[in-house]
Amino acid sequence: MRWWDRCTMTFRALFGRSAAGARLDDELGFHLDKQIAENIAAGMNVEAARYAAVRSFGNPALLREQTRASWSWGWLESLLHDVRYSVRTLWRAPGFSVMAIVVMALGIGANVALFTVVRGVLLKPLAFREPGQLFTLYEADSHHKGHNGNLPVAFGSFTAWQSATRSTVEMAAVSPWQDYNVSAEGGKLPEKVDVAWCSWNFFSELGVTPALGRDFTEAEDGPGAAATVVLTNSFWMRRYSGDPGIIGKSIWLDAKPYTVIGVLPPSFVFSSAFGGNTLQIWLPVKHEAPPSLLTTFEHHEFLVIARLSHGVTLPMLVDQLAALQKQIQISHAKPAVHDGATGHSMLDDSVENYKTPLYALLAATGCVLLIACMNVASLLVARTAARGKELAIRSALGGGMLRLMRERLMESLLLSAGGGALGLMLAWGALQWLARARGDMNRVEAIHIDGVVAAFTLGVIAFSALFSGLVAAFSSGGKRLLATLQESSRVHSGGTARAGLRRFLLVLQVGLTVVLLVGAGLLLKSFQRLRSSDVGVPVDNVLTMHVSLPEARYKEPVQQVAFLEQLIERVRAVPGVQAAGLASVAPGEGWNGDHAMTVVEHPPLRSNEVPDLLVRGAEPGYFAAIQLPLLRGRIFTRDERLERAHVVVISQSAARVLFPNEDPIGKHLRTTTEDTVFEVVGVVGDTLWNVNAPMMPTLYWPLYGNGYSVATIVVRATHDVESLALPVQKVVSQLDPDLPVSDVMTLREAIGKTTVDSEFDSLLVLAFAVIALLLAAAGLYGVLAYLVTQRTNEIGIRIALGAQRESVLRLMLADGLQPALIGLVVGLVASAVVVREIRSMLYDTEPLDPGVFAAVAAMLLAVAALACIVPAWRASRLNPMQALRME
Amino acid sequence: MGKPNDLVQGTLDLLILKTLRPEAMHGWAIAKRIQQISGEVLQVQQGSLYPALHRLEQQGWIRGKWQESETGRQAKFYALTAAGRKQLEAETANWNRLSAAINLIVSEA
Secondary structure, three states: OHHHHHHHHHHHHHHOHHHHHHHHHHHHHHHHHHHHHHHHHOOOOHHHHHHHHHHHHOOHHHHHHHHHHOOOOHHHHHHHHHHHHHHHHHHHOHHHHHHHHHHHHHHHHHHHHHHHHHHHHHHOOOOOOOHHHEEEEEEEOOOOOOEOOEEOEEHHHHHHHHHHOOOOEEEEEEEEEEEEEEOOOOOOOOEEEEEEEEOOOHHHHHOOOOOEEOOOOOOOOOOOOOOEEEEOHHHHHHHHOOOHHHOOOEEEEOOEEEEEEEEOOOOOOOOEOOEOOOOOEEEEHHHHOOHHHHHOOOOEEEEEEEEEOOOOOHHHHHHHHHHHHHHHHHHOOOOOOOOEEEEEEHHHHHHHHHHHHHHHHHHHHHHHHHHHHHHHHHHHHHHHHHOHHHHHHHHHOOOOHHHHHHHHHHHHHHHHHHHHHHHHHHHHHHHHHHHHHOOOOOOHHHOOOOHHHHHHHHHHHHHHHHHHHHHHHHHOOHHHHHHHHHOOOOOOOHHHHHHHHHHHHHHHHHHHHHHHHHHHHHHHHHHHHHHHOOOOOOOOOEEEEEEEOOOOOOOOHHHHHHHHHHHHHHHHHOOOOOEEEEEOOOOOOOOOOEEEEEEOOOOOOOHHHOOEEEEEEEOOOHHHHHOOOEEEEOOOOOOOOHHHOOEEEEEHHHHHHHOOOOOOOOOEEEEOOOOOEEEEEEEEOOOOOOOOOOOOOEEEEEOOOOOOOEEEEEEEOOOOHHHHHHHHHHHHHHHOOOOOEEEEEEHHHHHHHHOHHHHHHHHHHHHHHHHHHHHHHHHHHHHHHHHHHHOHHHHHHHHHOOOOHHHHHHHHHHHHHHHHHHHHHHHHHHHHHHHHHHHHHOOOOOOOOHHHHHHHHHHHHHHHHHHHHHHHHHHHOOOHHHHHHOO | OEOHHHOOOOHHHHHHHHHHOOOOEEHHHHHHHHHHHOOOOEOOOHHHHHHHHHHHHHHOOEEEEEEEOOOOOEEEEEEEOHHHHHHHHHHHHHHHHHHHHHHHHHHHO
């Protein structure tokens, strides 16, 4: 009961303060009356009795204070008092308060948003059982580096790795690059979906239990087994409206029936350095892959996901596998067999590509926050200076140093808290936008505002409050009490000392701004380069779309070729189509396969010197449709198809690599894997396979007859090519209503998709840099305006004594520009160091690009001059009489 | 004459608790009672009494209740709670130990 009594007491004391105060007055009044009554009884007259009683009573206000202090909420009361006082002072300067809160909100909001992204994407563990034990393994090769040195794994190597480490490591192979056609059924449209093949133990290794049904059994992961499929939750919800009756039913993939055995939980998302978050369907690998793929060491189609037993470390495993792979390379000495292995944690693997950009963005927002804090600190210092007299008087009357400091801190805490609340809203909005704008980013689904983010927000608020509050508090140095009290309008040194601190903050601010501007400038320049980089063909007014023929319906190459030929003839007949062609992939749209090639007429090369060429299938009309120039020889003829398809056209750079100083026409190439020989008939221009990546030598062979069941339709028009999308799709569905058309977009859009990272990063950093520049300009303006007010009298005297207005203007400008100049130098030096860190984000741009540095310097000086000119001009226009009269 | 300032910290609490043991009373009566019983040696000043009463009330050792006083006017009467009774015993024992020890030293010379 006692704690209950205490609680009710405490709460009554807290919430019934005024009532409690009145009761206390009653109680003390009763005591006083008793004393008076006693005094009267002792023989005094009424007046004297009252005086005596009051005298003995002491100071009633003090007594009340002391008693109230015993109501355990004393500290809160004085805190509330501080809050009330601070709110009132801030309220009295609404312009200042709104400005400070908005500045803080920008700083805090940007940081919270970026932190949320970094935490969700980079730091949060994957949603699998014991995710720390999961690793992604790749092959590596001492001769070529591929994607960050990570080369996909051949199934033969996987099998060897798996059996060598069976006792300590659980391994599963995943091939996330497959796609299948889902047939039209029950009124639904046919569609092409991204599919992964996986080992049967993949889901149990990750610790993922299907939400419905079950995952694969070992028996189902084999060539003779019944066809089974596991659906992702989103695909099940989207296409089958979450119908639980789907388990046991058949769906048609590439015109073959598959039994649905399970549906994955909504939380399951697979992502890797090679993509994967768009996967919709999972199939057992050994049932799907052709038998040759399952034994070869030369076709690299898989990632290996390994769960390490406790006690096994990644370096140990990688050493063992690298040695094993070296053995494999020696015993199968073919150019496409790699001689090493490598691996990363599964988390690192899926977010590797985002690490540098995200940390760079986080650093940028950190700079913005620091600048915001400095700005608010600088504003607070100015206010403290303006209230110097008030503070001095309060100290003189006994106001404690700590107490006064607490008030400063309370002010900055209120500003930061207001900014934080607003900032959190900004961050929420920014994250909503981000989730929509960057759906392509791995793990974007893991980004949420949660408890940790809330704690981070509070931390940032506390940091900002302490930083700006303490700077302001220490600048109000109580030591010069007397000096401040004596300071009159005729003494003019007072303000400058404090402006010194603000100048120092300003130098830092300008420095940070310069770093941000340089970073933004470099990223923008790199993005510009990327946008204007030439893929090798005119990209305007070209439409591309993908079709893929299910092998079950188009079994024979003859059928496939007949269909594709009929298709492209009909597309060419669509009104508005200027030219149309078929290829396996259009320029700038991706890697799409490569082959090591040797020249038959040349002496054999050592296996690691055999050049690797990108390989594309093309139909004769493609070169004209995409406007790829023919440089030598000829392109394929219409009858070079099927068994007569052993002719190739090579790109200019391939000609340089394979046939230095000789005529390639009429020479022969041999693939190292299948041992087929092709005759070179022509040379065409170079194209980029990815605008972010260096050009690769490329080879084209006939699409008709080299085993292509997928094709990209390329349509060129003179104008409005987008309007042709529907008519062309209609042509496809007239030919085969079950055939889905996917990735319908213009070539410019397709290329834009690969530059979205760069665009996103450069625009965000630019936004932060602009905010920083505005803040720095505001800071410059504020400091100079303050100095001018402080020196109004001095300037008045100067002008009265005959100083030229121009020289006053020059004096004030120099005063304001000095910190900007120092900051600029500091910032440029700092940038030169910092930009090395973002080298990997730059395309065709040197980190120390002199143009960017010069442009930033010029822009900063211009903005600084603009910010300073207003107060300086005002100073030079002062009316001396008015200035001297001003107190 | 003992001034409140001379009272050992905590002693006032003991005096109040002891005074309230037989019956509930208001502040004025408590001060008077302490004065009478101590033979006018101890005079409790209002400046110490009321903060002490409110502190004890916060601690839960006494409970205040507004009642009609002997003159018919409303006054706040303080009564000992069960916890207060325990506290009184503890403080009395403590005081006895302390004063006995001090006595030993003082009477030595």
